[in-house]
Amino acid sequence: MKKTAASILTGIMVFASAAFAEMEHQHNHEQQQMEHSSGSMSMPEGMKMQSIDVDGYKLSFHIMDNKAFRKYMDDMGHTTHKMREGMSHYVMVDIADKDGAKIKRSKVKLKIITPGGKEAEKVAFPMMGSFGSEFDMTEKGEYQIMTLFKIGEGKHKGGFRQEMK
Numbered sequence: 001m002k003k004t005a006a007s008i009l010t011g012i013m014v015f016a017s018a019a020f021a022e023m024e025h026q027h028n029h030e031q032q033q034m035e036h037s038s039g040s041m042s043m044p045e046g047m048k049m050q051s052i053d054v055d056g057y058k059l060s061f062h063i064m065d066n067k068a069f070r071k072y073m074d075d076m077g078h079t080t081h082k083m084r085e086g087m088s089h090y091v092m093v094d095i096a097d098k099d100g101a102k103i104k105r106s107k108v109k110l111k112i113i114t115p116g117g118k119e120a121e122k123v124a125f126p127m128m129g130s131f132g133s134e135f136d137m138t139e140k141g142e143y144q145i146m147t148l149f150k151i152g153e154g155k156h157k158g159g160f161r162q163e164m165k
Helices: 003-038 068-075
Strands: 039-042 045-052 057-065 091-094 107-113 121-125 126-127 130-135 141-151 153-163
Touching: 003 091, 003 126, 045 141, 045 153, 057 068, 057 141, 068 091, 091 141, 107 130, 121 130
Parallel strands: none
Antiparallel strands: 039 045, 045 057, 057 091, 091 130, 107 121, 107 141, 126 130, 141 153
């Protein structure tokens, strides 16, 4: 009887430990998701990410320097595509609806204002469900990055500031 009780108690302790470990893992994962889903987060070298909410849509911006852009394109098999002369960064945006479904069709414009006040506005090129364009972001300091996008008849705009070192 004592062996059976000890076995049952050991089994409960093992089960409880595993359940606690899974709950702790889930909590850590949720905490990481919250940290990554709001504001900017650290990305691989040469890439920055910023997420914003605009009128119920979640926009995820990826800002890649030339080296990170080259790796991104190579990884997708686009080995011959190069950034245009004089351009230093690729700004890409993903748009998701309130349910998290990726918006693949939209008219998107991107606009940046350099730390010195110069403006550049471009129609974002659609590529594999994302939208992006190349910009010269070699000047050090804080940039304003803005977007205007149209889904159906609705027009939406938003933006954020990004420090470039």
